[in-house]
Amino acid sequence: MSEKSPKDEDFEAAKRASVAQLLMKCGRLLNERGVQHFGEEMGVDTLRAAHTNLFPHIDMEGTRLTDLAQRVGISKQAVGQLVDELEEMGAVERVPDPADGRAKLIRFASEGGQPVLMRGMAVLGQLEAQIQDEIGARQMKQLHRALLAIEAWLSARPTDEEASRSAR
Secondary structure (H helix, E strand, O other): OOOOOOHHHHHHHHHHHHHHHHHHHHHHHHHHHHHHHHHHHHOOOOHHHHOOOHHHHHOOOOHHHHHHHHHOOOOOHHHHHHHHOOOOOOEEEEEOOOOOEEEEEEEOEEEEEEEOHHHHHHHHHHHHHHHHHHHHHHHHHHHHHHHHHHHHHOOOOOOHHHHHHHHO
């Protein structure tokens, strides 16, 4: 096993000191667990993080493919392939857009009158319970409040790309 150089140790210390870095790492690790558990819940072994990355961007009433691609920041072709795969898994469905009969909306598929996404939310609830068992209810509530504040702050400010688009 090789020893870490002082530069490596400095870099690792900087990463551990960065709240943003920790948020991104925790998000990735939580997403990996969620994907695994949700895939097991749905009885599929082909679910990937690329699939679940679409979920927050799909409106309950449905979202057009072009809007979904724009929200996620990838090509329509890439989103179309992911949607095809999610449709095969039974997670989403394409339905006619009531505003434009030529267009289709992507929405969460239903199972027993409930969106399949609710099964995913149950998986997230289980993961949150495990985290709460580890850090305690008080810290979990504090974390939730802090994340809500960060999300509100970030949502209220356009990204550089959004600002440049609106300036055009």
